[in-house]
Amino acid sequence: MSTAIGVFYVATIPQFIPDDSSHLLMGVLLAVVHNLIGLLWFAGIIASARRAARWLGEPSVARLTDRLTGVVLVTFGIRLAASAR
Template sequence: MSVLDAVLAFAVVAGLLALVPGLDTALVLRSTLTRTRPYAWATALGVASGAMVWGVAAAAGVSALLAASEVAYRLLTAAGAVYMIWLGASMLVRSFRRTPGAPEAADAAPPAADSPWRGWLTGAGTNLLNPKVGVFYIATIPQFLPEGTSPLLMGALLAAVHGALTVAWFGVLITGGRWARRWLASPRVMRGIDRVTGLVLIGFGVALAVDAVPSRG
């Protein structure tokens, strides 16, 4: 298998994965509908950055070491669970604190909340604290490493392909979402989006928390 063959084959797998709705998709859609365009793009790039780190780690063997250590895996899973539950709960609390019937300006997020840097941190943090992303790379990247190539460089290349496909798909969502925002730009709808996204995040966090608990027997 040549490098080109490996990249094309991996692109098919990564492309299908990018299309599957999940936590990352929910975050980007929420950013698109409730925040600014730079914030939404920064969130998408944060998700891609997290995937890039996991891909390089898998190629370097760090993720494999993590998978081999049950304690390390469970600690990272617990950290991810706490982060996602906190993020989701924050969205819920913020949505209920908004005063019903208040002017739209009162529902607008403060400038600091719309910072692209904050959007990037949210996307990257959510991805990096989800060990299941690392497990995906551990399972797939070794299958696409041609003989004679550097595992680290090839892993970085494959992760970059995955990141590029993910950002491209999120670009479609952001473009379509910004158009839809004109029809959904109601304080009540925005609060609803925050609540739904918050519940999704809490659901993912609880699922991770369950994974972090050692099974008995």
């Protein structure tokens, strides 16, 4: 996995480095910015997952989910029973 990350940085970062800047410094800066954006993205996903878990844990949502799942499974069963073999 770390090889793929290295290939990504070698392939993409150099095209964003200005000619008149320090290549090492700018490359490290761009990598840090990329990692910070990733941290913010995953923090947002974690926060959203927590909210979704709380919402999905409510009894009314659980009942609705059970009913919808039941309807889908019964529908699949009826279609399977009615299909020609």
